Amino acid sequence: MSTDYSRSVLLGGRAAGVTNGALLARLRNSRVHLSAEAHLPGSVETLRVLVCNLRRWPIQLSVDPGSRTQQLDQDLLEELTAAAAGIDPDRPLRIGPVHGEALHLHVGTRPPADASVAGVPDGHGVRLRHRGHRFPRLNAAGTGLGAVLAAATLTGEAFKTVAGLPAGTFVRRPVLDFCPVLPGEQPGLATASLPRLDRVLLGGCGAIGTGIASILGLLRATGELAVVDKEVFEDPNVTSYSIGTRADAAARAPKVDLIATHLTQIDVIPVQGTIQDYIERVDAGAVPWPRLVLGGLDSVEARHDLQRLHADLTLDGSTGGPAGTTLALHEALPTGPCLRCYFTADHTAPSAEQRLHQATGLPLQRIARGEQPLTEADLEGLTDEQRQTVAPLVGKPVCGLINLIGLTGEPGDTYRPSAAFVAQQAACLVTGAWIARSSGLVTGPMRRIEYDVRFGPRPDQMTDERLPSPGCGCQTDTRLISRIRATRGAVRQARGL
The missing domain is CATH 3.40.50.720 (NAD(P)-binding Rossmann-like Domain)
Known part of the structure; x- marks a missing residue:
């Protein structure tokens, strides 16, 4: 069974205003290339999270192993390859230089000339720069919080490009400095010790x-x-x-x-x-x-x-x-x-069970047995349209169907994937x-x-x-x-x- 990208495709399709099929085709043809400065505190952790984030899309993904003093450790490269394979073994992470046109993301403060965006943790926060904008001196060593935020922010920048968001629906901010501990202050200033x-x-x-x-x-x-x-x-x-x-x-x-x-x-x-x-x-x-x-x-x-x-x-x-x-x-x-x-x-909105009943025709008493997987017998008595919606979900527990029905993009659906x-x-x-x-x-x-x-x-x-x-x-x-x-x-x- 192949990796299920339905939720990420639904989110991207809605953001881009295109059908899921059109977005899926675009993602499969998109290339993203990563590089990193492993000596910076928090950069390796950022790269780990970033690789997994991007592998959760059906794109072509590669990592530059670096050279000389900037070479990434072989054990780290093997770890990244294994992490990516755990998410999708059919789309292996490629280690090596990029071939063809690709969006190049860099983890560090000295990006290569062809890198479009670079980001790095500064303490608990993130600093991000687009090409042509220099990084200031960092205030503190990057922490795990800063690493996750840096990876998530870089992923967000990639999302704007690979999903093809139309003009007016996003902003490219060439300089971003943000700390989730002290949102109004520069990153790296919040250095309180972590509470137990x-x-x-x-x-x-x-x-x-x-x-x-x-x-x-x-x-x-x-x-x-x-x-x-x-x-x-x-x-x-x-x-x-x-x-x-x-x-x-x-x-x-x-x-x-x-x-x-x-x-x-x-x-x-x-x-x-x-x-x-x-x-x-x-x-x-x-x-x-x-x-x-x-x-x-x-x-x-x-x-x-x-x-x-x-x-x-x-x-x-x-x-x-x-x-x-x-x-x-x-x-x-x-x-x-x-x-x-x-x-x-x-109190006026229908319950999740009622919405599922309306979308599928499944009886409420059957929906109440939520932990029991859907079977072919449950399709009996449904209309052709309802069977078309429910049939692909046979074998899945009924309690999870309310979210999966949202993935079909039915009119009026309020499900919002993340x-x-x-x-x-x-x-x-x-x-x-x-x-x-x-x-x-x-x-x-x-x-x-x-x-x-x-x-x-x-x-x-x-x-x-x-x-x-x-x-x-x-x-x-x-x-x-x-x-x-x-x-x-x-x-x-x-x-x-």
């Missing part, structure tokens, strides 16, 4: 959650981290998540186990279930009540459940927008603004806010930070300070919330969690 993970929950192990896990791994974070997600890793996730291979998809590995395997230096508490399941375990004293929540969920309902944990601080990351290229950070408190202030419930490089930038905002808030670099009102990767971060325009919504439960139920928090604190103290 203590009573921290990662809610959601999807595109943003795996991006956060990737950053924590590269930051060499230590401590204890609870992770919760009910789903398993499947084929479409390979090209939209920051970790996970074709082999993991074939094994249908639980997403929480995937995170635990990746974060070897952290004591991970994996909980395969819903946020409600985790809340019940907290109240039973079976798992820690989190002080801090790092959120990477994809629905309003799940975010509302996450808020019911009433943690001291919740940092929620999101992706979306018309093309799936918009990302945001929402900082929330139990006293408000909470996630319900940011995300109001729409590419790894978009989710990684959301994950960088979440991780940057964690470092800033825990170290006291940022204090004061909660913030909402949002930008579109097609235009890049604009510190003077993308941040809003948020106040609680007057009618929200965080304001009307303050006594109840205080009692819940006091009870959970008592349980934690009694159980030693």
Whole structure:
């Protein structure tokens, strides 16, 4: 079975305003060539993430091994080749000089003359320059956070070219300096030591959650981290998540186990279930009540459940927008603004199950048996049009179909896929806010930070300070919330969690 590029193709097609077939043909004919200065701190980590990001597209990808003092280590080249093969063994990473016309991306501050764009981590941030623009002296050694942000930003620049975005739908910024810890300051100035993970929950192990896990791994974070997600890793996730291979998809590995395997230096508490399941375990004293929540969920309902944990601080990351290229950070408190202030419930909209029923004709009682794979027998009684939609999905669990139906591009569909490089930038905002808030670099009102990767971060325009919504439960139920928090604190103290 070939690698499933449907999600990245859908996102690119929507951004470019072309059919999925037209974009797929364009991507297959696109060449991207990479080079790097391995001696710069964080550059090797940037190159690793960048190779995997670009291999998640069906393009032709190559890496320059370098020469003389700039030669890349053979072990690193073999590692990059293996990482790319884990995502798509049918499109191997080529090691050597570029042949023919290609988009050349460089990791470092001294790009070759034919490089179109260069980027490098500076501390926790990124510096990016297009051809003809010089880099300043870096302020600090690149960190794992800076490496992921640099790779995601370079991938975003490549996306504009290989997807063929039309004029007016994006901006090429010849100079970009950005730090997710201190968005209004130059990269490399935020040098606070990394806090130890203590009573921290990662809610959601999807595109943003795996991006956060990737950053924590590269930051060499230590401590204890609870992770919760009910789903398993499947084929479409390979090209939209920051970790996970074709082999993991074939094994249908639980997403929480995937995170635990990746974060070897952290004591991970994996909980395969819903946020409600985790809340019940907290109240039973079976798992820690989190002080801090790092959120990477994809629905309003799940975010509302996450808020019911009433943690001291919740940092929620999101992706979306018309093309799936918009990302945001929402900082929330139990006293408000909470996630319900940011995300109001729409009680008039049909549920995911109802939308799936409308799109496929599958009975609601069959949809309710979500973990059971779709069979040929389930196609009986459907119209020809419905069978055409559902037949390619035979063998997949029904609970995952609501997203897969979105990939068909049905009119009125509201599914917004996320590419790894978009989710990684959301994950960088979440991780940057964690470092800033825990170290006291940022204090004061909660913030909402949002930008579109097609235009890049604009510190003077993308941040809003948020106040609680007057009618929200965080304001009307303050006594109840205080009692819940006091009870959970008592349980934690009694159980030693």
